[in-house]
Amino acid sequence: MTDEMESSKPDSTEADVRRRVLARTLSEPNNDGDNQSTYARSKSYPSKPESNDDNNELMDAVFEMPTKCAEQAKEVGKLVVQYVVDHSHLPHWLLDNEFLISGHRPPMPSFKQCFASIFRLHTETVNIWTHLLGTLFFIIIAIYFITRPSSEVHIEKKITFGVFFLGAILCLLFSTLYHTVYCHSPKVSKLFNKLDYCGISILIIASFIPWIYYGFYCEFGTKIAYLLITITLGTGCIIVSMWDKFSAPEYRTCRALLFIAFGLFGFVPTCHYVLLFGFKHAFTTGAAQWLVVMAVLYITGASLYAARIPERLAPGYFDIWFQSHQIFHVFVVAAACVHYYGICVLSKHQSDIGDCRKGVLPSIHNAFNSVYQ
Template sequence: MENEPLVKNYDSDEQDVRRRLLADRTISEPNHDKDGQSTYSRSRSTPSGDEKDDSIDTVLDVPTKCVEQAKEVGKLVVQYVVDHTHLPHWLLDNEYLVSGHRPPMPSFNQCFASIFRIHTETVNIWTHLVGTLIFVIIFFYLVTRPSSEVPIEKKITFGLFFLGAITCLLFSTLYHTLSCHSQQVSKVFSKLDYCGISILIIASFIPWIYYGFYCEFGTKIAYLLITALLGSGCIIASMWDKFATPEYRTCRALLFMAFGLFGFVPTCHYVLLFGFKYAFTTGAAQWLVVMALLYITGACLYAARIPERLAPGYFDIWFQSHQIFHIFVVAAACVHYYGLCVLSMHQPNFNDCRKGIAPAISNVVNSVFN
């Protein structure tokens, strides 16, 4: 019943268009009079006042109809969204996002179709979906390079980083797409989303520790083991059902921030080992600092729910804290990749490592036997 006025409006519009087309066709038909001159030519040469008014009205009606059609398309795009107060308890997350929420849609087809519609999760989906595609392209470009151009060890270490980034961004995209399906599906993909963050942090540490402590085998293994243990702890915490609830938003942010800040320990060790100047030029430590600032800033905005906390209802669709956090995550991963490229270009080879180790061993042997 609600659609009847809309249908009537469309019918009346079609009738108006048909009447105008018939009128134009009548005017344009070349009817010959007794003198052999067509009225068509006379009508084009000397149009009457009524014809001028009709043509002006037709021209003025075009933008009006375009605006009306755009409004109708907009209604079709957003007509299915609901306010925050109409959501079930398992979809309640951010009370400062007042409107534009998807209701429960127990169909995977509907959930994936919502990717192309406007709602509170649209930007969250597309930011990490685009990031996933970017890293997939770079990953395949890297692994398909010949070994003479990209060594096998670089393919492995960088490949682990790319796989971690792709896993994190893909899990996040799937969660924001399917979170409205059902409570059970939302819970499963929420856990995968948080596990993906831990995987990305672990994958980010691996190539930096590998190249940063290239000749320090024992130090390298120790830091990699500590990273794996801390990451496993975060993954286990992510499996806890209450971890995904809104009440633990700040705890989630602090946990992942603490895990990420562990990177300052090997960074400080690297600075002490090789010197400040070397670490922040050849060692590309400055890019680690930029990456950390991006992650921390995004996590703080996410935990504080800024800017939507300051103006509830004004950031429901665009520029909410979660969207900013997503953009910062992708930017931080890109910055980290650039820093790894700089660091790997200046890596020593195994011969240089042996040259550095041999004098140290001889000095130890001489001190023991002399």
């Protein structure tokens, strides 16, 4: 009998322990579904229930943090992509580049929405910012240049350079406005598209004027002739740009070729300059090398724009970044900066020449003497 009682003690003790563990586990809160870890925490800190609650709240906050971050990331993402659509969902008047598959803005019949989209990511974001920053850059340079004292920068130079600054600012500003509001409505899109192409013609005219003026500084007849031809060709490009059909996508190649042909006209006075003053003088004092670099940048950018490279090679991969129009914009700003540097170098030739009348009047006097002798 005694042996039976002694043999039953371990069993009764073990059963008693199990009952106490189970009772303690059920009496304590269990937020994570782990009874053993809950019991361990309660047994480790039996006299500090408040500390246990603080720890639980801290752990809950830590576990909730990734969820909150994910929700915030979704909210930020909505600012970027909630309003963009695929190319197939665009109306016919917004269809332009079929190789850009996604990331397009839908029609936004509000100028406020259009300008707010400047700070969001879509197919036109880089196009807007490249020329917007270029506009601000040339405005700052123009203000600094024109406000210099007359003792440092002569009024004649301010006017000549001012023509170039005005052309660069108008071209880049019209482009910025077009890429910002062209999704407003068909009427607004056509209007600013025309202004965009007019701006390109204005920039080409404004780029030729200072170079011709300083390059043929004492060649008055030649200078006037080239200036008149440049203005006439530029006016013709502006008139063609005002034609409604000219802005249609099927005329993309024609547009590029027209402006390339107008830009290539610059090689005519350049070759004349080389024949008149010599090759070495043209590519040192005449800064013709910078004119060539500018032309290469313009032609390369326009060619990529017309061929839609690189998005044509991988449709959908260049919807937001590095599309042909963006590359063209970067090349336009770079070419304008190169041209500005070139005419700065060329304008120094004026101080070397001095007053043209000192060289012209003796030549006329010698010509009369040779006739009457």
